[in-house]
Amino acid sequence: AQSVTQLGSHVSVSEGALVLLRCNYSSSVPPYLFWYVQYPNQGLQLLLKYTSAATLVKGINGFEAEFKKSETSFHLTKPSAHMSDAAEYFCAVSDVGDMRFGAGTRLTVKP
Amino acid sequence: GAGVSQSPRYKVAKRGQDVALRCDPISGHVSLFWYQQALGQGPEFLTYFQNEAQLDKSGLPSDRFFAERPEGSVSTLKIQRTQQEDSAVYLCASSSFTSDSTYEQYFGPGTRLTVT
Numbered sequence: 001a002q003s004v005t006q007l008g009s010h011v012s013v014s015e016g017a018l019v020l021l022r023c024n025y026s027s028s029v030p031p032y033l034f035w036y037v038q039y040p041n042q043g044l045q046l047l048l049k050y051t052s053a054a055t056l057v058k059g060i061n062g063f064e065a066e067f068k069k070s071e072t073s074f075h076l077t078k079p080s081a082h083m084s085d086a087a088e089y090f091c092a093v094s095d096v097g098d099m100r101f102g103a104g105t106r107l108t109v110k111p
Numbered sequence: 112g113a114g115v116s117q118s119p120r121y122k123v124a125k126r127g128q129d130v131a132l133r134c135d136p137i138s139g140h141v142s143l144f145w146y147q148q149a150l151g152q153g154p155e156f157l158t159y160f161q162n163e164a165q166l167d168k169s170g171l172p173s174d175r176f177f178a179e180r181p182e183g184s185v186s187t188l189k190i191q192r193t194q195q196e197d198s199a200v201y202l203c204a205s206s207s208f209t210s211d212s213t214y215e216q217y218f219g220p221g222t223r224l225t226v227t
Contacts, residue, residue: 044202
């Protein structure tokens with residue numbers, strides 16, 4: 001069965017600092033991988049997705065993620081954090097059917 | 112509408128009451144998904160429809176949970192005899208097959224259910 005594990009339930013960075021949110025996946029077949037962001041009292045918004053076309057995926061709001069098969073990882077990064085990036089981030093793996101989410105990482109951005 | 116909508120946004124139910132949660136997917140989206148998100152957790156898959164057919168209901172936690180999508184558009188998640196452990200945000204998503212041959216799920220804002 002496919003699954004993802006997010007390392008670190010809370011990450012705190014200073015404004016302007018690098019953001020790194022970690023995600024490792026488990027899948028018996030080449031996976032489709034996603035990062036979603038959730039702001040308070042809102043649904044999930046897609047940041048980016050990996051579909052095997054390219055290992056480095058660029059998403060919205062300056063985020064990107066790199067698929068590393070050897071490490072079974074799909075970590076999310078942003079070079080410079082902004083206050084508006086403070087939110088909950090979810091990594092997910094999917095095929096045609098259901099999507100399996102990690103437990104989430106709450107990102108706090110300090111001024 | 113432009114996105115997935117859900118109603119009500121908030122629901123308070125007394126233990127033992129039945130509730131019905133509605134999801135309006137994006138027009139034309141064939142697939143529809145329900146997830147349960149407990150406080151501080153990631154969404155957990157409940158069930159999945161393709162048109163009116165319920166293809167996977169393996170995530171429904173008990174036989175008190177029932178979902179339907181009779182005309183292949185609007186879906187209702189019904190919870191009978193609610194229990195406190197049912198308190199959660201229920202998320203609905205619909206999806207389409209994209210040009211890069213993947214499915215992309217679009218989420219509604221969720222219904223926050225509180226059972227007292």
